[in-house]
Amino acid sequence: METLQQMGAGFGVAFTPENLLFVFIGVLAGTVIGILPGLGPMSAIALMIPIAFGMDPTTAIIMLAGVYYGAIFGGSTSSILLNAPGVAGTVATSFDGYPMARKGAAGKALAIAAIASFTGGTVGVVLLMLIAPVLSSFAVSFGPADYFALMVLGLTAVVTLGGRNITKGLIAAVVGVMVSLVGIDSQTATLRFTFGMPELYEGVKFLIVALGLFALAEVFSMLARRGAGGADGSMSSLRLNRRELGRIAGPTGRGSILGFFTGVLPGAGATVASFLSYSMEKRIAKDGDTFGSGNPKGVAAPEAGNNAAAVGSFVPMLTLGVPGSGTTAILLGALLVLGVTPGPMMLSERPEMFWGLVASMYVGNIVLLVLNLPLIPLFAKVLKTPRAVLIPLVVVFCVVGVYGLSFSVFDLWLLLGFGVVGYLMRQNGFPAAPMILGLILGSMMERSMRQALQISYGDWTTFVTSPYSAALLGLTVVVLVWPLVKRLRTGAKGPAADGGSSPDGAEKAEEDTATRP
Amino acid sequence: MFRARPVAVAAALASLALAATACGTGGGQQTGGGPWKPDRPIEIIAPAATGGGWDTLARTSGRVLEEGGLVDEPVQVVNKPGGGGSIGWAYVAQTPDTPTRLFVTSPPISLVPLMGGSVYDHRDFTPIARLATEYMVYLVPEDSPIESWGDMVDRLEEDPRQVSIAGGSSPGSMDHVALAGAVEAAGIDPTSINYVPFDGGGEAMTQAVGGHVDAVVTGASEAAGLVESGDLRPLAVSGAERASTLPDTPTLQEEGVDFTYDIWRGVMGPPDMTDEQVAYYEGLFTDMTEEESWKQQTEALGWTDSYMDSEDFGEFLDRSSTDSAEILTTIGLIEDGEGR
Numbered sequence: 053m054e055t056l057q058q059m060g061a062g063f064g065v066a067f068t069p070e071n072l073l074f075v076f077i078g079v080l081a082g083t084v085i086g087i088l089p090g091l092g093p094m095s096a097i098a099l100m101i102p103i104a105f106g107m108d109p110t111t112a113i114i115m116l117a118g119v120y121y122g123a124i125f126g127g128s129t130s131s132i133l134l135n136a137p138g139v140a141g142t143v144a145t146s147f148d149g150y151p152m153a154r155k156g157a158a159g160k161a162l163a164i165a166a167i168a169s170f171t172g173g174t175v176g177v178v179l180l181m182l183i184a185p186v187l188s189s190f191a192v193s194f195g196p197a198d199y200f201a202l203m204v205l206g207l208t209a210v211v212t213l214g215g216r217n218i219t220k221g222l223i224a225a226v227v228g229v230m231v232s233l234v235g236i237d238s239q240t241a242t243l244r245f246t247f248g249m250p251e252l253y254e255g256v257k258f259l260i261v262a263l264g265l266f267a268l269a270e271v272f273s274m275l276a277r278r279g280a281g282g283a284d285g286s287m288s289s290l291r292l293n294r295r296e297l298g299r300i301a302g303p304t305g306r307g308s309i310l311g312f313f314t315g316v317l318p319g320a321g322a323t324v325a326s327f328l329s330y331s332m333e334k335r336i337a338k339d340g341d342t343f344g345s346g347n348p349k350g351v352a353a354p355e356a357g358n359n360a361a362a363v364g365s366f367v368p369m370l371t372l373g374v375p376g377s378g379t380t381a382i383l384l385g386a387l388l389v390l391g392v393t394p395g396p397m398m399l400s401e402r403p404e405m406f407w408g409l410v411a412s413m414y415v416g417n418i419v420l421l422v423l424n425l426p427l428i429p430l431f432a433k434v435l436k437t438p439r440a441v442l443i444p445l446v447v448v449f450c451v452v453g454v455y456g457l458s459f460s461v462f463d464l465w466l467l468l469g470f471g472v473v474g475y476l477m478r479q480n481g482f483p484a485a486p487m488i489l490g491l492i493l494g495s496m497m498e499r500s501m502r503q504a505l506q507i508s509y510g511d512w513t514t515f516v517t518s519p520y521s522a523a524l525l526g527l528t529v530v531v532l533v534w535p536l537v538k539r540l541r542t543g544a545k546g547p548a549a550d551g552g553s554s555p556d557g558a559e560k561a562e563e564d565t566a567t568r569p
Numbered sequence: 570m571f572r573a574r575p576v577a578v579a580a581a582l583a584s585l586a587l588a589a590t591a592c593g594t595g596g597g598q599q600t601g602g603g604p605w606k607p608d609r610p611i612e613i614i615a616p617a618a619t620g621g622g623w624d625t626l627a628r629t630s631g632r633v634l635e636e637g638g639l640v641d642e643p644v645q646v647v648n649k650p651g652g653g654g655s656i657g658w659a660y661v662a663q664t665p666d667t668p669t670r671l672f673v674t675s676p677p678i679s680l681v682p683l684m685g686g687s688v689y690d691h692r693d694f695t696p697i698a699r700l701a702t703e704y705m706v707y708l709v710p711e712d713s714p715i716e717s718w719g720d721m722v723d724r725l726e727e728d729p730r731q732v733s734i735a736g737g738s739s740p741g742s743m744d745h746v747a748l749a750g751a752v753e754a755a756g757i758d759p760t761s762i763n764y765v766p767f768d769g770g771g772e773a774m775t776q777a778v779g780g781h782v783d784a785v786v787t788g789a790s791e792a793a794g795l796v797e798s799g800d801l802r803p804l805a806v807s808g809a810e811r812a813s814t815l816p817d818t819p820t821l822q823e824e825g826v827d828f829t830y831d832i833w834r835g836v837m838g839p840p841d842m843t844d845e846q847v848a849y850y851e852g853l854f855t856d857m858t859e860e861e862s863w864k865q866q867t868e869a870l871g872w873t874d875s876y877m878d879s880e881d882f883g884e885f886l887d888r889s890s891t892d893s894a895e896i897l898t899t900i901g902l903i904e905d906g907e908g909r
Contacts, residue, residue, distance in 0.1 A: 105632070195781030196765075236653065238766055241684055241739040241902070250652035250659065253686060318775050319768065372778070373794035374771035381769070385625055391869045395794025458618075458650055499768070506765045507733045507782060 059181060062407025066415050071114050074107075075412050078115035079419045082122020086129070087431075089136035089267055089449040092259070093123035093362075093379045095456060101386050109390040110405045114412040116383055117366075118419070121173055124322065124362050125420055128165045128355055133158060133434050134446055136267030138453065140258050141322030141358035143488055144330040146266060147213075148343060148350030155346050158432040163292055164348050165355045166424050168304045172356035173417040175308035176315070176363030181410050185399065188371035191316050196503035197514050199319065201524035203497035206324060206489070208531050209331030212340070213485040221486045224477065228490025231256050232498075239502045251462040258323075260463055261491055263450045264470025265477070265484040271443050272475040300352035303333045311357030315364025321377040322361040323492055329357030335531070344485075363413060369394050370406060605845035607669045610643045613836075614672035616657025618650040625870065626673040626700075626834050630854075633863045639856050642669075653677060655687035662689045665840045671697065671850070675834045676743050679890035683897055684741045691890060695842040696882040698854040699835035701872035704808035705747040706789040706815060708801040710777050713784070718805040718824040721784065722755045729761040735782040737770035741902045744770070747807055747830040748786045750896045751821055754828035759900050777801060788832055790814050790871020807831075814871045831889070833875065835882055847879045 065071060078100070085096040096119050104112040127139030132149030145165060152161035180187075194202075207225070214221020234245045235255030246252040292300075307329035314325035333353040334343040343350045365377045373395025375381035387394055392405065399406050434442070454467045474484055508514035516522045611634075615627040624646070631644040649657035654677050661672050674691075682690035709715045715724065715732070724731050736744030745766070749759035767773040770787035777785035778800045785801070789812040795801040796815060803818040807830035811820055821828050836854060838846070857863055858876050867874065877885060897903045 192775050192779030195776065195779060236686070236739060238739045238768065241741045243686075250655045250687070253652040253655065254650070318772055368771075368775065372771075372775060372800075374775050375769070381771075385621065388870055389625060389629065389866065391865075393794055393869075396798030396800060397794060459648070460651060460656070503765050503767065506763065509730055509763070 055181065058403060058407045059411065061404065062409075062411035065110060065404055065408030066114065066411035071111055071408070071412060072415065074111050074115040075118045075416045076419055076423075078118025079122040079416050079423060082119035082124075083126040083129075083420070083424065085119075086123035086126020086138055088126075089130045089134060089138045089263060089446065089453050091123075091453050091456065092127055092139035093120045094382055095453075096120070096123040097379060097382050097386070101382075104386060105389065107390075109387070109392045110408050112390055113383070113387060113392070113405065113409055114416075116386060117409060117413055118416045120379060120383070121169075121359060121362050121413070121416060122420060124358055125166070125169050125424065128169065128358075129162060129431055130449075132161045132165060132351070133431065134267060134442075135270045136446055136450060137262050138259075139322075139358075140262065140492070141326050141361070142354070143262050143266070143323070143485075144326040144354035145351055145358075147330065147354075147485060148345075148347050151344070151346035152348070152351065153432075153435060157346065158435055159428055160292060160296075160348070161351050162428045162431060163425065164300055164351045166421055166428070167292070167297075168300065168307065168352040168355035169359040170417055170421040171304045172308040172311055172359035173363055173420070174414065175305075175356075176312045176360040177410060177413045177417065179309075179312050180363055180367060180413075184367055184371060184410075187316050187367045188396070190313070191318060191368045191372060191374075194317050194520060195518060196500045196507065197518045198520040198524065199317075199500035200497055200504055201515065201521040201528070202317075202320065202324075203493045203500060205524050205528045205531070206328055206331075206493045207497065208528055209327055209489055210486040211532070211535070212331045212334045212343070213489060214483055217481060220482045224482050224484065225486035225490040228487035228492075229494030229497075230490075231261065231487075232491045232494035238499055239506070249462070251460060255495070256466065256491075257454075257457065257463065258491060259457060260454055260467050261470050262488060263454060264467050265474035265487065267446055267450050268467065268471025269474030269478055269484070271446055272471060273478060274439065274443060276475075296348060300348050303329075303337070303349040303353040304356040306332065307353040307356030308360040311360035312364040314357070315361030315377075316367045318368045318372075318374055319377075319496065320361075321365055322358040325361035325364075326354035326358040327489055327492070329353040366409075366413075370398055370409075371396060373398075605668075605843065605849050607640075607642050607849075609669055610645050611640060612667075612670045613644060613646050614657050614661055614670065615646060615648050616650070616654040616660075616672060616674075618648055622675065622834075623654075623673050624648060626675075629863070629866050629870075630673070630700075630836070630857060633857050633860050633866070634853070636862060637857065637860045639853060639860075653681050653686050655681060655689070658687055658689045658694075661837075661839050662693050667839060668842050668846045671836050671838045673834065674837050675832060676746075676889070676893070678837070679886065679893055680742055680746065680897075683890070683894055683903060685903075691837070691886045693840055694837040695840060695847060696879050696886060697836045697838050697847060697850045698879065699833055699875060699877035699882045699885065700854065700858060701834050701867050702808075702875040703832040703834075703872050704789045704806045704812050705744070705786055705830050705832065706792050706796075706806045706812070706818065707748070707751070707784065707786050707804045708774070708777065708792055708796070709784045709804060710780055711799055711802055712780075713802065715784065715804070718755075718819070718821070718826070721804060722752070722757060725752060725757050725762070729757070729763060732783045733763045733765055735765045735767055735773040735776050735785045737767055737773045737787055739766045740764060740900075741897055743830075743832060744773075744786050745900075746893055746896050749900050750830060750892075751805075751807065751826060751828050753896065753899060754821070755826045759896070774801060788871075793871060808873075812871070813868075813873060831875075833885075833889075834872065835877075851878050 082096050085091050100119050127142040128145045131137040131142040131146035132153050135146050135150040137143045137146055149161045210225040236253050237244050310329050311325040314320050330353050333349050334340045365380050368374045369380045375384045454463050504514050613627045613631055615624040617623045627646045631646045634640050634644050649660050678691045681687045715721045738744050745764055753759045770791045773785045776782050793814040796803050803815055805821050805824050806812045806818050809829050
């Protein structure tokens, strides 16, 4: 009841014309910046910070939060249309979003992304509103051993992302983990694999690898095909029928919940959330084997997950004063300069700000949907751009995005290098997704493991004595063993069981015809 | 501040002599035309990405300088992230003929080179002014059996394995040095400490609140919120005086430990700046620290005013660098004499 009252006051704050205007500006600016490959929420917020200075702190945080989820949504647009994720959290969206776009269903993919993002964001805000004070104890309950177990569970997604040849998938994942180890080792301050180059001391930036492996590699294959193949210029309507909405309802709902709680954990964030949602859906979906070739569920799950996680990552910032992600770290810095100290006292000392922000997130989500649904046909027209114009543009955006991050020419060479690696991987049937996954989770997994062992003085039982860790590792075992059990059981039923994929195939064909205009 | 040692004094004198020769030779074309003034926009380099401590310092300075009308030329903040600062330092060190290119700095300028992460250290630049400082704070979770700093020392003496202590940065960086120096001064072997590095003070404090580690060392202003809410209990601060954000927390010296550690923040310029140029910037930054908006900003950030002019700042840098080198040598992270 009290919460409802405060929420009412919060909407009072959010609905002042000034704040509504700035939510709108923030979301719009965030979306536009996020669409550009390479520019994610961090760059978007950094760009908007000078504007925020001098504003009323409540209005400023409302605008910057709008920029944040606008940028995440914008990133999914470039993931789907160009295979050029601007944001780490939308890499998983490209796995099915880009194939959908190539099949002519770009409008549909963008609509699914918009609806799933809206749902994820809304579910996140509702959860934030209802249980934020309780959540701070959840956010601190994860120790290093638990993070390690979470990352291990995340890495099992390699099996589902690996495509047909599991060995090649594992090789790609190992290479990803190896790349994640480059730089100063946080536990001993030792330099690893830096070859004496200061540019590598802080490691290889995720975005460089993602843009190289996905966007540049795609550009190279387009060039190599000399115009054959590529995106289908034809465009389906963006309207989703009831059946399609029904299909994505489950993945969206589960992705929202899973994403939110992953986002609450400091350090895990939207990227881990989107990968976890994607691989969970792929595993439980009946048509799991069509994931990766344009399954709408594969767009809905990570999109719901990353937006819910973006909201979730506000929990540690608002309740503990601790940034849950790189982006909220920048937000936190901006707030400090504005004279606001987010943290445990914020809810009691500045309730108007806390609830105003929560309410404006809700408003921002609606703005995001209203703003973007009408724009989708326009965005989707990008694919009608002649190849001769589109390819150079993608390259320009990748270069600008990477250079804008560090102002370092060295990083551009890295980008080119990973583009070539990505192209060679494609030519030889190595999937890029496991490599990205290994890169994201590898360093975090290693760091957590060593922290846990440091605390326990090398006692490995620390991984099973913590309840979270034990449960997550148990789940990992189940996830890995289950397909074997299933195979043994179907194997016992005889070779006819092999036809299990045909219903899925039929459904896929049907879906293909349904997407024609 | 830091314990003065004969070595430190000698090093300070030596480097002063060096600085004097450097100043004498560098000023060729600039002298003779009255007081020096910048003839193009002033660049303030933040050797880190946007959003961090250096970036905040650079942008706050830039804003106060421009809004206060203290400069005729615009002030541009440029981020040169990478290598824990070394990319930005190399950039400034390689342009000795650009006296309008300054950078913001703090203890890593001596720690990173000591640990082998940068070929340039503070002696390769011209100190301009120390602006502000902040202290470290040592905290335990609210429900911890550890009652005071002395109690923690007793437990560490009994069995260092009893107390795991989190920090927000890798071994050999500020948090670790501030911890190792304090326990060493309290008579404990700093190599026996179970220091667990995390990715940032926020993460380290979260782990302490959750009870995954027994104690945490981090910046005083960063910890203020969780102290006020009662989630963390401060044992001591590393300053010579109590921190304004934590007025009830004793200093290490009050707890009988002869050790202080400053997270100082300052401005440096490229090598070989002329006396006129240094004098201009000293005046500029003195004016800046007297601006009302600067005082408001630094108070909000939990920084204490601790202005030092170029000469004092240079000596201070030599002293603190020597002290840090000694601590790092004691912990065994660097060989004796390495980096000096």
